[in-house]
Amino acid sequence: MKITAVIMAGGRGERFWPKSRNSRPKQFLSLTADGETMIQKTVNRLLPIVEYEDIFIVTNAAYIGLVKEQLPGIPEENILAEPCARNTAPCIAFAAAVIGRKYDDAVMLVLPSDHLIGFEDMYISTLKKAVDVSLEGKNLVTIGITPNYPETGYGYINFGEECGSAYKVKRFVEKPDLPTAKEYLASGKYLWNSGMFVWKISSVMANLKEFMPGIYEGAIRIGEAFGSSGFEEVLVREFSAFTSESIDFGIMEKASDIYTIPGNFGWDDVGSWLAVERINEVDDSKNYIEGNVISIGSERATICGGKRLIAAVGVEDIIIVDTDDAVLICSKNNTQDVKKVIAQLKESGRNELV
Amino acid sequence: MKITAVIMAGGRGERFWPKSRNSRPKQFLSLTADGETMIQKTVNRLLPIVEYEDIFIVTNAAYIGLVKEQLPGIPEENILAEPCARNTAPCIAFAAAVIGRKYDDAVMLVLPSDHLIGFEDMYISTLKKAVDVSLEGKNLVTIGITPNYPETGYGYINFGEECGSAYKVKRFVEKPDLPTAKEYLASGKYLWNSGMFVWKISSVMANLKEFMPGIYEGAIRIGEAFGSSGFEEVLVREFSAFTSESIDFGIMEKASDIYTIPGNFGWDDVGSWLAVERINEVDDSKNYIEGNVISIGSERATICGGKRLIAAVGVEDIIIVDTDDAVLICSKNNTQDVKKVIAQLKESGRNELV
Numbered sequence: 194m195k196i197t198a199v200i201m202a203g204g205r206g207e208r209f210w211p212k213s214r215n216s217r218p219k220q221f222l223s224l225t226a227d228g229e230t231m232i233q234k235t236v237n238r239l240l241p242i243v244e245y246e247d248i249f250i251v252t253n254a255a256y257i258g259l260v261k262e263q264l265p266g267i268p269e270e271n272i273l274a275e276p277c278a279r280n281t282a283p284c285i286a287f288a289a290a291v292i293g294r295k296y297d298d299a300v301m302l303v304l305p306s307d308h309l310i311g312f313e314d315m316y317i318s319t320l321k322k323a324v325d326v327s328l329e330g331k332n333l334v335t336i337g338i339t340p341n342y343p344e345t346g347y348g349y350i351n352f353g354e355e356c357g358s359a360y361k362v363k364r365f366v367e368k369p370d371l372p373t374a375k376e377y378l379a380s381g382k383y384l385w386n387s388g389m390f391v392w393k394i395s396s397v398m399a400n401l402k403e404f405m406p407g408i409y410e411g412a413i414r415i416g417e418a419f420g421s422s423g424f425e426e427v428l429v430r431e432f433s434a435f436t437s438e439s440i441d442f443g444i445m446e447k448a449s450d451i452y453t454i455p456g457n458f459g460w461d462d463v464g465s466w467l468a469v470e471r472i473n474e475v476d477d478s479k480n481y482i483e484g485n486v487i488s489i490g491s492e493r494a495t496i497c498g499g500k501r502l503i504a505a506v507g508v509e510d511i512i513i514v515d516t517d518d519a520v521l522i523c524s525k526n527n528t529q530d531v532k533k534v535i536a537q538l539k540e541s542g543r544n545e546l547v
Numbered sequence: 548m549k550i551t552a553v554i555m556a557g558g559r560g561e562r563f564w565p566k567s568r569n570s571r572p573k574q575f576l577s578l579t580a581d582g583e584t585m586i587q588k589t590v591n592r593l594l595p596i597v598e599y600e601d602i603f604i605v606t607n608a609a610y611i612g613l614v615k616e617q618l619p620g621i622p623e624e625n626i627l628a629e630p631c632a633r634n635t636a637p638c639i640a641f642a643a644a645v646i647g648r649k650y651d652d653a654v655m656l657v658l659p660s661d662h663l664i665g666f667e668d669m670y671i672s673t674l675k676k677a678v679d680v681s682l683e684g685k686n687l688v689t690i691g692i693t694p695n696y697p698e699t700g701y702g703y704i705n706f707g708e709e710c711g712s713a714y715k716v717k718r719f720v721e722k723p724d725l726p727t728a729k730e731y732l733a734s735g736k737y738l739w740n741s742g743m744f745v746w747k748i749s750s751v752m753a754n755l756k757e758f759m760p761g762i763y764e765g766a767i768r769i770g771e772a773f774g775s776s777g778f779e780e781v782l783v784r785e786f787s788a789f790t791s792e793s794i795d796f797g798i799m800e801k802a803s804d805i806y807t808i809p810g811n812f813g814w815d816d817v818g819s820w821l822a823v824e825r826i827n828e829v830d831d832s833k834n835y836i837e838g839n840v841i842s843i844g845s846e847r848a849t850i851c852g853g854k855r856l857i858a859a860v861g862v863e864d865i866i867i868v869d870t871d872d873a874v875l876i877c878s879k880n881n882t883q884d885v886k887k888v889i890a891q892l893k894e895s896g897r898n899e900l901v
Contacts, residue, residue, distance in 0.1 A: 211858070489887045502873040502900055504565070504888040507881025508865065515874070519856040522876055527861025533843045534858040546856055 194393070195299040196324060198243045199288040200235055202252040202260065202306035203275055207532050208465045211519040212497070215547050220306040221259045224463060226473055226483070230263055231307040231463070238313045242320060243302065249273060249292065250306075251284050270420075276429045281388075282443040283435035286401055286408045287428075290416030293394045300324050301397065303390040303440075309472055311459020319456045322358040323391035326452050331399055334359065334391040335445065337384025337453040338460045343374035346464065348386040348441065350453050351377075359452035365445055384455055386441065387462070400444045408435050408443075465528040466512040466521075469495045484515070493525070519546055548747070549653040550678060552597045553642040556586055556606040556614065556660035557629055561886050562819045565873040566851070569901050574660040575613045578817060580827055580837065584617050585661040585817070592667045596674060597656065603627060603646065604660075605638050624774075630783045635742075636797040637789035640755055640762045641782075644770030647748045654678050655751065657744040657794075663826055665813020673810045676712045677745035680806050685753055688713065688745040689799065691738025691807040692814045697728035700818065702740040702795065704807050705731075713806035719799055738809055740795065741816070754798045762789050762797075819882040820866040820875075823849045838869070847879070873900055 206219025213219045220232040229237070236248055245266045252260055254274040261272065273288055285303055292299055302320060310316045323334045337350045348367055352360035365386060369377060377383035401409040411431035418427035445451060461472055470481045470493075480491055484498025489506045496505055499515035512528065514521045523531060538546050560573025567573045574586040583591070590602060599620045606614055608628040615626065627642060639657055646653055656674060664670045677688045691704045702721055706714035719740060723731060731737035755763040765785035772781035799805060815826055824835045824847075834845055838852025843860045850859055853869035866882065868875045877885060892900050 211856075487888050487891050489884050489891075490881060501871070502565075502892075502897075504873060504875045504877075504885075506875065506884045506888060507878035508876055509878070511862065511876070513876055517855070519858060520869070520874055521858045521860065522862055522865070522867055523858075524861035524863070527844060530843050530860045531858075534841050534860060537841050537843075538856075543856075 197247040198302040211516045279435045280437045281440040282438040286412035290412040309461040315458035326359045327391045331396045336389040336456045339457045343378045349383040362451040551601040552656040565870045634791045635794040636792040640766035644766040663815040669812035680713045681745045685750045690743040690810045693811045697732045703737040716805040
């Protein structure tokens with residue numbers, strides 16, 4: 194059976210402001226010294242098991258140009274434009290319907306566009322195991338990440354008995370508080386929910402039909418119209434009517450036949466500016482510095498220079514990011530508050546900076 | 548006897564980079580919310596005792612345009628252009644010779660151009676006392692500042708017996724280490740050396756003749772040529788030949804008849820970016836913020852925004868200064884290291900940023 198991949202690339206990536214903007218979110222940025230963007234890395238690392246013509250990018254209509262520019266190898270008909278943001282369940286249903294039109298049935302890898310993988314061979318080997326498990330019955334497979342510390346920013350997957358190379362999923366749990374996260378870690382029965390899924394088109398459609406019948410029926414109509422002159426009209430009508438729902442809440446927390454494969458391939462969700470020093474090399478003072486920067490006695494600083502000179506003198510545990518029209522100076526303890534800057538900009542009508 | 552003032556405005560003000568540049572040093576900047584520049588404030592606060600036509604500005608030839616622009620009330624012939632930097636003794640000798648040509652004898656207030664005074668009435672009253680003391684004999688008067696903490700960045704004046712409203716100076720001492728500064732403060736016999744002097748032209752010339760005869764003779768020749776067509780040539784030749792020397796070392800540490808008047812008029816030398824929060828109002832979180840800035844949870848930060856947006860998130864005890872081509876982010880503990888940035892810029896030939 195064909196192996197296809199659906200890369201979800203509709204996110205806004207507000208936590209990487211001011212580099213990420215509405216007009217160019219995180220997945221279209223390079224945050225590593227090699228200059229490759231996140232979505233380019235996502236596609237390139239899949240090529241050992243998925244061909245270009247079987248890779249589908251689902252993104253906001255506004256980003257079609259960026260996708261074409263950054264991924265010229267992806268066929269144009271594989272770039273699926275969401276008319277509006279509706280979370281992951283409608284996104285996946287849309288892609289599944291389109292792929293279902295192309296192939297009778299197929300395996301579908303569902304992957305975020307903005308994560309990093311340290312060990313790509315292990316990643317491919319994990320995906321292959323997931324493909325094998327997905328081929329049996331109506332199985333839905335999720336890649337769980339072996340946790341190495343009690344992160345409170347991710348959902349967790351509680352798994353039960355071993356079934357071949359996978360584990361039966363007992364339940365998905367929301368982001369825990371720190372004591373709970375510590376219990377999860379100590380129990381050895383929890384994985385991080387990475388948002389990567391593997392299943393057959395037929396399996397996910399059957400589950401959509403059961404648990405999200407409205408989205409299922411809309412997706413079928415979108416799939417039937419795909420390639421016809423009326424497609425755009427059908428897509429806008431049906432997709433806009435979808436409820437905004439995550440695939441986790443809509444299906445994964447309700448379906449049976451859910452399996453997880455533990456992944457241990459150097460996954461990083463690159464969730465905030467703090468990631469930059471993790472995913473790049475730092476100097477002897479633990480600084481990561483790029484671009485037009487003079488640093489005098491700074492320590493543990495992440496500094497991304499732009500056109501103008503950034504002079505950082507004696508600063509510690511700080512993130513500095515320069516762009517043409519805005520510069521961020523953020524304590525490492527407050528990287529989540531970057532969203533508050535965006536909220537203030539919106540409130541004051543300064544949308545050109547958002 | 549006429550009261551004249553000589554304002555020394557040749558400094559580079561490197562500690563206020565990136566706002567201060569070689570092309571516009573600190574005395575020509577406004578560092579207060581009222582928008583007045585330091586030199587404008589210096590001149591305006593003198594007007595109760597000195598007339599415009601008796602105020603002389605000694606500055607580097609490169610800054611003549613700035614002086615004319617910022618101080619249109621000062622007669623053009625009172626703007627004295629140093630052909631090169633030679634510290635305070637040659638500067639004062641040059642001005643004394645020129646004023647000596649204009650008036651037979653006169654009182655001369657010698658004042659820095661880049662300090663702030665909180666209580667201007669008290670300042671004027673202190674200067675008046677100094678004028679009175681200067682009129683007796685060959686007296687040289689220096690304004691000492693009553694210290695309120697053991698500052699190690701200033702020189703001190705050790706005074707002895709009281710003579711009217713002044714005290715006889717025992718000696719000038721260099722910047723002390725902290726234990727010594729604490730002893731000075733506890734003794735009640737030391738004042739800060741503010742670099743403000745009051746004397747008659749005849750007194751300072753007599754002392755120059757005695758202790759710095761080379762500079763004295765050169766200054767006489769400069770004074771004789773003043774107003775003639777050959778002045779520029781004489782000035783360049785004589786001034787360039789002067790040794791670079793401070794008036795403190797050249798005269799004050801050697802002469803007798805030195806008196807000091809304690810000043811207690813809210814003096815601030817505005818010595819580094821740390822001064823900005825002292826001389827301006829701060830908000831409830833002890834921030835001083837001006838210009839194009841969004842601050843989220845910052846504390847004790849001094850932020851001077853420019854054209855681009857500065858977003859400061861959760862930063863503390865920091866100084867951020869934006870300009871068109873450079874932005875400084877500096878820990879409050881390291882403000883003296885701003886000079887190291889300038890040194891690096893010079894080393895790497897980036898003189899357009901200096």
